[in-house]
Amino acid sequence: MLQEDVTVAIHAAVLEELAAVGYGRMSIEAVARRAGVGKTAVYRRWKSKLEMTVAVVSQAAVHGLRPPDTGSLRGDVRALLGMLAQALRHPLAAQIIPDLLAEAARNPEIARTLEVTLRAARRDMGEVVIGRAVARGEAPPGVDVELALDMIVGPLYWRLAVARADLPDGWLDSLASAAAAALSGNRGDPA
Amino acid sequence: MLQEDVTVAIHAAVLEELAAVGYGRMSIEAVARRAGVGKTAVYRRWKSKLEMTVAVVSQAAVHGLRPPDTGSLRGDVRALLGMLAQALRHPLAAQIIPDLLAEAARNPEIARTLEVTLRAARRDMGEVVIGRAVARGEAPPGVDVELALDMIVGPLYWRLAVARADLPDGWLDSLASAAAAALSGNRGDPA
DNA sequence: AGAGGAAGAGACGCAACCGTATCGTCGTCA
């Protein structure tokens, strides 16, 4: 019978607090204060800060993104980058994701949650896109999907979330072209 | 007249504590405890946790790495990746760097420190390497240095520090080849 | 109308940490 609006307020407060002070410093009292609810309401829903965080983040991350299908490898990669860039530009996400990733290094529960909600979804998407490229003959059958994804996602994450630099005009296009080119076979000798 | 060995002990303790609990949760008391010194010794040196952290991290990061010069773009990129990979594999660094990067998003002082100690050094290195490649004729004169660095550093950081996956045999070689190839001109149309 | 349950508020004792102050100890230098 927990009141929905209270739950919603707490969810929002958790994300805001997470962005403001980070997981390490976030306190349940502060969350309750920010949500305008009593501590009771929080403890009635979750047993601990960890459980609360995992639940809230899991729910917030369920986006249901769908793999793009533009008909070409480069187009798909470009669309994928666009989707990721948009997600990473959300101010809350930009603040929260690096924080949780850092925390995941010492907290298996958080690591597992992120693995499920973030990485798995993205990896599936990547496999679909690259699988189609192989079927189209745009990439060799033995192409390294892992490496390909690293080359697509890595630079974008680096620039937006780590370096916190903006994306100059054409940056996404250039990255898409470079990644698609690298995938298409000009991979040099692997030794 | 501050005793050198006490300072050294505190420095080590800060890095260990930073890795163990993160900046947000790190307390000066815990640092002193871990270093086996009194709180007095810490406060005698720095005024605050922030100042202490900035000082310790700055000093620890002064590595004096030198840009590789192997004679070829691909070789230089490969060497650069090797150096970065080695640095990111230090357990303490792997734990501390993502944490500080996340913290930097809300703390200008830390952001500035990281900018100086990490990014600037790396960017200079990148410019030297790519400048030489251009001089050698391996890359077009108008090549986008920023994008190039994003493509080299991004995937590696992503894989080691974010995804926390190991590097399969040949991964660095493949990445170096792909990045060098992308730099050499197969960049597709930028629109 | 009456019962049940979730709500906000906040007090409780406990623990950690803050930054400061005050000890007595010890090594160094003149």
Next chain:
DNA sequence: TGACGACGATACGGTTGCGTCTCTTCCTCT
């Protein structure tokens, strides 16, 4: 040998958060 200064230890009052608890209010069912 005596002054100096950094040292570890520890106590201080104050703040914050923990997780539990009680209390009253209020909404919703039946």
